[in-house]
Amino acid sequence: MGEIDILVRTLQQQVPAAQATTDTETLRNYTIDGLLPRLVVTPGTVEEMAQVIALTSRQSLTLLARGGGSRMNLGGLPEHIDVLVETNKLAHLLEHEGPDLTCHVEAGITLAALQAQLATKGQRLALDPPDARQATIGGLLATNASGPKRLRYGSARDLVIGLRVIQANGEIARSGGRVVKNVAGYDLNKLYIGSLGTLGVIVETNFKLHPLPLAEHTFLLTYTNAEDAMQTVTAILGSQLTPSALELIDAGAASDMADFFGFNLPTNGYTLAINFEGSPTTIGRQMDETRLLARRHNALMGDDLEGTEQERFWDVVREHTQGSLTCKVSILVSRIAPYLQQVEQICRRRNLEAAIVSHVGNGILYIELRPSDAVPRLVESIAELRMHAQEARGSLVVERCPVELKRRISIWGEPGSDFPMMQRLKQQFDPTGTFVKGRFLGGL
Amino acid sequence: MSIIEQPPIVTSPEYERMSTARKAEVVRELCLLLGDRHVLHSPYDLTLYEYDASIDRGTPDIVVLPASSQEVAGIVKVAARYGVPVVPRGAGTGLSGGAIPLYGGIVIVFARMNRILEVDYANLRAVVQPGLVNLHLSTALNPQGFYYVPDPSSQRSCTIGGNVGENAGGPHTLIYGVTTNHVLGLEVVTPDGEIIEVGGWTQDRPGYDLTGLLIGSEGTLCIVTKIITRIVHLAEAVKTMVAVFDAMDDASNTVSEIIASGVIPAAIEMMDQMILQAVEADTHAGYPMDAAAVLLMEAEGMRESVAEQIEQIVSICNKHHARVVRIAATEAERQLLWAGRKNAFGAVGRISPEFYVQDGVVPRTKLPYVLRRVNEICSQYGLKVGNVFHAGDGNLHPLILFDSQIPGEVERVRQAGHEILQVCAEAGGTITGEHGIGIEKQEEMALIFSETDLRVMQQVRMAWNPQQLFNPGKLFPRPGRCADIKQL
Numbered sequence: 001m002g003e004i005d006i007l008v009r010t011l012q013q014q015v016p017a018a019q020a021t022t023d024t025e026t027l028r029n030y031t032i033d034g035l036l037p038r039l040v041v042t043p044g045t046v047e048e049m050a051q052v053i054a055l056t057s058r059q060s061l062t063l064l065a066r067g068g069g070s071r072m073n074l075g076g077l078p079e080h081i082d083v084l085v086e087t088n089k090l091a092h093l094l095e096h097e098g099p100d101l102t103c104h105v106e107a108g109i110t111l112a113a114l115q116a117q118l119a120t121k122g123q124r125l126a127l128d129p130p131d132a133r134q135a136t137i138g139g140l141l142a143t144n145a146s147g148p149k150r151l152r153y154g155s156a157r158d159l160v161i162g163l164r165v166i167q168a169n170g171e172i173a174r175s176g177g178r179v180v181k182n183v184a185g186y187d188l189n190k191l192y193i194g195s196l197g198t199l200g201v202i203v204e205t206n207f208k209l210h211p212l213p214l215a216e217h218t219f220l221l222t223y224t225n226a227e228d229a230m231q232t233v234t235a236i237l238g239s240q241l242t243p244s245a246l247e248l249i250d251a252g253a254a255s256d257m258a259d260f261f262g263f264n265l266p267t268n269g270y271t272l273a274i275n276f277e278g279s280p281t282t283i284g285r286q287m288d289e290t291r292l293l294a295r296r297h298n299a300l301m302g303d304d305l306e307g308t309e310q311e312r313f314w315d316v317v318r319e320h321t322q323g324s325l326t327c328k329v330s331i332l333v334s335r336i337a338p339y340l341q342q343v344e345q346i347c348r349r350r351n352l353e354a355a356i357v358s359h360v361g362n363g364i365l366y367i368e369l370r371p372s373d374a375v376p377r378l379v380e381s382i383a384e385l386r387m388h389a390q391e392a393r394g395s396l397v398v399e400r401c402p403v404e405l406k407r408r409i410s411i412w413g414e415p416g417s418d419f420p421m422m423q424r425l426k427q428q429f430d431p432t433g434t435f436v437k438g439r440f441l442g443g444l
Numbered sequence: 445m446s447i448i449e450q451p452p453i454v455t456s457p458e459y460e461r462m463s464t465a466r467k468a469e470v471v472r473e474l475c476l477l478l479g480d481r482h483v484l485h486s487p488y489d490l491t492l493y494e495y496d497a498s499i500d501r502g503t504p505d506i507v508v509l510p511a512s513s514q515e516v517a518g519i520v521k522v523a524a525r526y527g528v529p530v531v532p533r534g535a536g537t538g539l540s541g542g543a544i545p546l547y548g549g550i551v552i553v554f555a556r557m558n559r560i561l562e563v564d565y566a567n568l569r570a571v572v573q574p575g576l577v578n579l580h581l582s583t584a585l586n587p588q589g590f591y592y593v594p595d596p597s598s599q600r601s602c603t604i605g606g607n608v609g610e611n612a613g614g615p616h617t618l619i620y621g622v623t624t625n626h627v628l629g630l631e632v633v634t635p636d637g638e639i640i641e642v643g644g645w646t647q648d649r650p651g652y653d654l655t656g657l658l659i660g661s662e663g664t665l666c667i668v669t670k671i672i673t674r675i676v677h678l679a680e681a682v683k684t685m686v687a688v689f690d691a692m693d694d695a696s697n698t699v700s701e702i703i704a705s706g707v708i709p710a711a712i713e714m715m716d717q718m719i720l721q722a723v724e725a726d727t728h729a730g731y732p733m734d735a736a737a738v739l740l741m742e743a744e745g746m747r748e749s750v751a752e753q754i755e756q757i758v759s760i761c762n763k764h765h766a767r768v769v770r771i772a773a774t775e776a777e778r779q780l781l782w783a784g785r786k787n788a789f790g791a792v793g794r795i796s797p798e799f800y801v802q803d804g805v806v807p808r809t810k811l812p813y814v815l816r817r818v819n820e821i822c823s824q825y826g827l828k829v830g831n832v833f834h835a836g837d838g839n840l841h842p843l844i845l846f847d848s849q850i851p852g853e854v855e856r857v858r859q860a861g862h863e864i865l866q867v868c869a870e871a872g873g874t875i876t877g878e879h880g881i882g883i884e885k886q887e888e889m890a891l892i893f894s895e896t897d898l899r900v901m902q903q904v905r906m907a908w909n910p911q912q913l914f915n916p917g918k919l920f921p922r923p924g925r926c927a928d929i930k931q932l
Contacts, residue, residue: 097807097809098704099700099701099703099704099808099809100703100704100807100808100809100838101703101704101706102807122706123706144648146648154621154625155647155648157624157653157656158621158625167896167900171896172896173894173896173897173899173900174893174894174897175897175900177872177873177874177892178807178872178873179805179806179807179837179838179872179873179874179877180805180837180838181613181617181622181805181834181837181838181839181877181878182805182874182876182877183610183611183613183622183660183876183877183878183879183880183881184874184875184876184881184885184889184892184893185881185889185893185897185898185901185919186657186660186661186665186901186904186905187611187624187656187657187659187660187661188657188900188901188904189656190624190653190655190656190657190659191652191653191654191656191657191904193653193656194648194652194653195652199652210706211706234566237568238565238566238677239677240677240679240680240745240746241746242745242746278749279748279749279752281748281752282746282748282749282752285746285748286746328648330646330647330648330649331646332564332567332645332646333566333567334564334566334567362647363567363646363647364647364648393644393645393646394644394645394646395644395646395648395649395650397648397650412650412651413650415650415651416640416641416651417638417639417640417641418640418641418642418651418654419651421634421640421642421654421907421908422651422652422654424907424908425652425903425904425907427907428903428904428906428907429900429903440651441650441651441652442651
C-alpha cells in the first residue's frame with residue numbers, strides 16, 4: 001500500500017480541494033467486474049484533475065476515469081485499478097453558442113442535464129444513447145455510445161468538433177476546435193472517441209448541435225417474419241424518406257417490453273418502429289409513403305405514438321440494449337434477416353433465449369442472451385455468432401456480461417492487421433502504463 | 445506577429461538529396477518492380493510533378509506509377525531500405541503543398557490505380573482505388589440514382605485518394621459532412637511496407653478509429669491504396685437560388701440568421717463583387733456584376749421540405765435587404781450557376797496573373813466582422829482580395845491577387861495571409877477548413893495549438909512514421925521556415 005499512501009498524502013498537500021477516499025465500504029460502490037479501486041478521487045476542476053493524473057503517473061500507479069458509472073463494465077477484465085477519478089464535478093455547460101449551433105461543455109455533465117440546458121434555446125445534441133440521466137458526456141464519448149437516431153444524425157464521431165484531453169503525464173491537450181469544419185492537424189477527436197480511457201481522460205468537449213425538430217412521430221409495423229420487415233427497411237433506405245430511426249424489435253424483446261413496461265407489442269414475429277422528425281407536412285408525406293411500402297411487404301399496421309408515450313417507448317427500446325448479457329453485432333444491412341435466423345438456430349440448438357433490438361438502418365443488433373449464467377453454452381454460442389458476424393463483413397462485441405463469463409470469452413474478438421499500429425499508438429500516448437489496461441481490444 | 449519569430453519545434457530530419465549513383469540504384473530496383481515505363485526519372489519527365497496548386501515547388505528524384513497495392517508496398521520497402529522520402533500524389537490540385545516533395549525522393553502517382561472496385565447499392569457502399577477522380581464516382585453512380593457526397597470544387601480532376609489525404613470538403617458538405625463522414629474503411633501501406641486494413645464495411649469496429657485518424661493526415665502517416673465509402677441516394681428535389689445584396693454585411697448577416705434559424709440548406713456559398721465580375725466575364729451565368737455580394741444557396745431533399753426551406757430562406761434574405769432573390773427555373777440554369785461558382789478560382793486568372801487562396805474557418809456569427817477584417821488587412825498591404833467561399837460552414841476563401849514579378853509582393857501576400865488566419869484564430873476559428881496544413885500553414889499551427897497539443901500530434905506521427913519517410917517536412921512547424929520567408 002506504500003505508493004497509495006504517498007499519493008494520498010501528496011494529494012492532500014497539493015490538491016487539497018479534490019476529495020479522496022480509501023474507505024473500503026465506499027470503494028465497494030465503485031467495484032468494476034469484481035475489482036475494487038484502491039482510491040477514489042473527485043477533483044473539482046479540470047486543473048485539479050490534471051494534477052491528480054500527473055501525481056498518479058509519477059507514483060507509477062494506474063488510473064481509470066469514471067463518469068456516471070453506467071458503462072464501467074464495458075470491455076475485458078481490468079488488470080488492476082489503483083485510482084478511480086470521478087468527473088462528476090466537472091459538470092458545467094461552459095458556452096452555448098446558440099446562433100452558431102455549437103456548444104462547449106465539461107465532460108462530467110450528464111446527457112440529460114446538457115439536453116435540458118440546450119433545449120432552452122431550442123437545440124439539442126443529436127445523440128440518444130441509453131441512461132441519459134446517469135451517463136455523462138465523457139463516458140459516452142469514451143465508450144462511443146449511441147442510440148436509434150444515429151441513423152439520421154450519425155454517432156459521436158460526426159458530432160464532436162473539439163476535445164480537451166488530459167494525457168498520461170497530466171498535461172492537457174486540445175484537439176479540433178470550436179468550428180464545424182476543421183482539418184488543422186491530425187483528427188485526434190476520432191482517436192479518443194471510443195478509446196475507453198486508454199489514451200487520455202476527456203475533460204471538455206465542443207459539439208455541433210441540431211435544432212429541436214418541429215414535430216416528431218413514431219409508428220409501429222408488425223411482421224410475421226424478418227425478411228418482410230427487412231425488405232421494408234431496404235425499400236425505405238433506398239427511397240427519398242429520411243427517418244430518424246428504424247428499430248427492429250424481435251419477439252423476445254417485445255415480450256420483455258410487454259412484461260416490464262406495459263407496452264403491448266405482438267410477442268410473435270417482429271415489430272418495426274419508425275421515427276420521423278421534421279415539419280408536420282414532411283412527416284405526413286413520409287408516413288403515407290411508408291405505409292404504402294409496408295403494405296407491399298405484408299406488414300400489419302400497429303400503434304402510432306406521440307408525446308410522452310413516444311418518449312417512453314424509445315426510452316424502453318434504448319434500455320433494452322443493456323441486458324445482463326448483451327452482444328452488439330454490426331453487420332451489413334442486407335445480411336440482417338439471415339443473421340437473425342442464425343441466431344434463432346443457435347439458440348434453439350443450445351437451449352438459449354434471445355431478445356434482440358436492432359438499429360436496422362445502421363446494421364447494428366443488440367442481442368441479449370439468456371440465461372446469462374449458462375456459461376459453457378454461451379461461450380460456444382458467442383463464438384459462433386461472432387463467426388457469422390465476421391462472415392457478414394462485421395464484428396461482434398460483448399458489451400455487457402457477467403464476470404464469470406468474461407473470464408471465458410473474448411469481449412472484442414481477435415484484433416486485425418491494424419492492431420500493431422494501435423499498440424504503437426498506446427505506447428506513444430501512455431508509455432508508462434498509467435491508464436488501466438486489460439479492458440480494451442487486445443488488452444490495450 | 446510573434447508566431448513567426450517563436451523558436452519552432454524541431455520535427456523533421458533534413459534529408460540530403462540522393463547522389464546520382466544512389467538514385468541510379470533506386471531507379472534500377474523500382475524498374476524491376478514496376479517495369480521501366482512506370483518509373484520516371486529524367487529531368488524532363490519530373491518537371492510536371494514539381495508543383496501542385498499551391499505556391500510552393502519541389503522536384504522529386506523519381507516518380508513511380510504503381511498499378512496495385514502490392515506494388516505500392518514494394519515501392520515503400522525500397523524507399524525504406526534506402527532512406528528515401530515518399531510523397532503520394534493524386535491529381536496535384538491541393539492548395540497547401542501536400543503533394544510537393546520538399547526533400548525530393550519518390551513521388552507515387554496513382555493515375556493507374558483509378559478503378560471502382562465494387563458498388564453495393566443494397567448496403568450503400570462503394571470500394572474505390574485512390575486514383576479515381578472524385579466526379580467519376582458520382583458519374584458512375586448517377587444512373588442508378590446515387591452519388592458520392594463530398595464535392596470539392598476541383599472534383600473534375602482531384603482524386604478520392606487525395607480527398608482522403610486532405611479530408612476534403614466542398615460546397616455540399618454543409619449538411620452531409622466532409623470526407624471523414626463518408627469514408628468507413630481504408631486499405632493502407634505503412635512505412636514498413638505492410639498492407640493493413642483499417643475500419644471496414646460496417647460501423648463501430650472494435651479498437652481505435654484509425655480510419656478517422658488517418659483521414660486528413662496529409663500523407664504523413666500512411667499511403668492509402670483502397671477506400672470504402674458510403675454512397676447516398678440522389679434527392680428528388682433540388683432548388684438553387686441566388687440572392688443579391690448591395691452590402692457585404694447584409695449577405696453575411698443573412699447567412700448567420702439562416703443557420704441560427706435551424707434551416708440547414710445543402711449549400712450556402714458567398715461571392716463578393718470582385719469574384720462576381722471575374723466569374724461573369726468567364727462563365728456568363730447571369731450573376732450581377734454590380735452587386736456587393738451574392739449568396740448561392742441550394743435546398744435539396746423531399747419536395748415538401750425543399751419548398752419549406754426556400755420559403756424560410758427567401759424571407760430571411762428579404763429581411764436583410766436582398767435586392768433580388770432568384771430561383772433557378774431550369775436544370776440548365778442551375779448547372780450554369782454552379783459552373784460559375786466552381787470555376788471561380790480559374791476565372792480569377794483572367795484578372796490577375798497569380799492568386800493565393802486562404803482557407804480559414806470562423807464561427808458563422810463572426811462572418812461579418814471577419815470579412816471586414818480580411819478586406820482591411822489586404823488593403824493595408826496594398827493587395828486586392830476577392831471572397832468566394834462556403835459561408836454556411838463559416839469557411840472563408842479569400843483570394844489574394846498578386847504578381848510574383850513585383851519585388852516583395854509574395855512576401856506581402858504571405859504576411860497578409862498570416863494575419864487573416866490570426867484573425868480567424870482569434871475569432872474562435874481555425875486556420876484550415878478543407879485545404880490542409882501542408883507546407884503552407886505550418887507556422888500557423890501555433891496560432892491554434894499549444895506546444896503540448898502539437899507534441900501529442902507528434903506522438904501519432906512517431907507511432908506510425910518514426911523515420912519520417914512519408915511526406916517529411918509537412919504539417920508541423922519546422923525549423924528554417926522563418927528564414928525562408930524573409931529571403932523571399
